[in-house]
Amino acid sequence: MIIPMSRVRVLGPRGQLDPVLTALQDTGLVHLTEPRSVELLQPVTPSEAEARRARQLRALVREVDGLPFASKPDAARGSSALGDARSETREFARWARSAGRARRALARLDRSIHERELERAELARYEQFVAAFRGLLPNGGGRMQSYHLILRGDDAQAPARLRTALAGVLGEHFALETADLPSGERAALLLVPSTEAARIERLLAQSGVHELPLPAGVESGTLRTALPALAQRRDALDHELAGLAQQRHELLAAEEPELMRARAAAQDRLLELGAREQAGITPRSFVVEGWVPTAAKDRLTRALAKQFGAEIVAEEVSQEEWRGEEAPVVLTNPRLFRPFETLTRMLPLPRYGSIDPTPFMAVFFPMFFGLIMGDAGYGLALAVLAGVLHARSRSGSPVRAVAEILGPCAAFAIAFGIGFGELFGDLGRRWFGMRPLVLDREKALLPFLGLAVAIGFVHVVLGLVLGVINASRRHPRQAVGRGAALAMVLFVAVALLAGLQVLPRSFFTPAVIALLLAFPVMVIAEGIIAPIEFLSTLSNMLSYARIMALGTASVMMAVVANRLAGSFGGVVVGVLFGLLFHLVNFALGIFAPTIHGLRLHYVEFFGKFYSPGGQQYHPLGHWRPSQSEQSLSAKGTP
């Protein structure tokens, strides 16, 4: 349901505006809104100092957000307990300096780590090179000169071209070996007589082939003689990298608690500065207006009276002065239904004063899901999945909500599975002697179709009833039109049932006469568009046939999986193939009922009564994790 709200107005001397806003922030109850336009009221324009302060606070938030702390920014909550304005300014300045110092120190450490990682990667290339030509590398000091070359891996002809060019210069007096490296490049070792070194270097330069230079510190020797030094350097780099990572970890751990507190306090002050812009002032007084849950109104007035006495007046604005659409919306539902608020919130919130569809969704969505899945085995697997998701998620997280929605869906799937006598398709019947208690979805397609359309009829009629209730609160004429449409749907149903002799045939004529009488009432009350909407209502009921279609497809897939498993020669291959097919069917069995269950609600059911356009209740309070930068800017933070 949508909880009742009251509009309150707080008045007092202008000098008390900031303390009152701080008090309101402490209560965390008031969703601020701009006061009703009174000629004397002026908006609060932030001074140059306040605007500068806001910029500094935002800079502090950005600075802290740029630091890679392990915990998210939601680790700390805002607090107003920072002392007077002067000590608060000092504190924020100190935090800003700390954040800057931490950022610079971290940048130095990251630079050092990056340089060492680059050097280490370079060493790894030499290791690959040496591994490729171990045994061929000359010891140095002989008559042969070695060149270590790296060729592009994607140019397959490069070694052949190089070999041809070398043969043109040296004849047969050279050795060229190539090997593919794990990096995708191609390593080449070239051995030539020392006397030809100058010519070869010119040739290599003209060919655009680059020699792999030896790392700093070992350039003077050959690669073979440099190997021990390289290994030593690699070990030293590993040691240095471990030390730098430790320093980085310690720096972040030392700065994190204080800077996260700083971030929360800065966010808090930004919220308060934003709230000032919602106040109206005169030369001597201020007015603040906002929305509070009616049940919490007395708590607010008591808190203000306790802190400010008679100096501040908090009064309720009479309902004649505001329209229901202006009030923010708070959904509140029993614990069992609450996870389904997530599905309601996927659409714009319902308008204040209209009907919250969450309880209906909590009943019908799992039911539709269960009817489509309708298999005790798949239901059990879904229950296990829901349990795992529940155990591995935090309270209030989207994953937890999904787990809590899947739970009832699994329960309905198991219940309908028992009713349809299905356990992984027809395995339950073949192995455990299960029998359909309600209907056999494999064979009784027409009864299943009738059941689906009957459920659609009940669901749509419920939507129409809610539509009449919704309209009666604001537009009585519209309520009459919707009531007439509802009556016509019922008369059509009675006439059809009488025609099919489910009801006595004597009902047919009165139902048709009533239908003809209700038609003009509907058109007069709702206009010429009403007949079209009436026809679309009837087609909406047929849309529920998808429950039967998807349910039948689900059971057929499961049966096919079992038959395919049995048709393979080997037991193991058959079982594996059957499991794979069931897995695919299970995935489809989650996806299809979810999409189509949502569609049946959002299009067929909500279309009859839902009034979107409600605004979320955002009371002024201390900064909380869920309040993003976006919501801060949306509130007009200077």
Place this chain on the structure above:
Amino acid sequence: MNAFWIVLAAAAAISIPALATGWAQSRIGPAVAASLAEKPELSTTAILLVAIPETMAILGFVVAVLILYRGT
């Protein structure tokens, strides 16, 4: 011969709407993907838009079942 036409009619009842659904979704899908890239908050609308043409295939299936049941 009669059975042939019944089966053919049932096949047409499911296959033509299924092709139409596929064509509609092929047009809706890219448009929805482009919209989501710019406005991720439209995901609910996107799901509905993609799911709406499936009604044709589903009703085609229902009609096919009815044809088979009535004809045999």
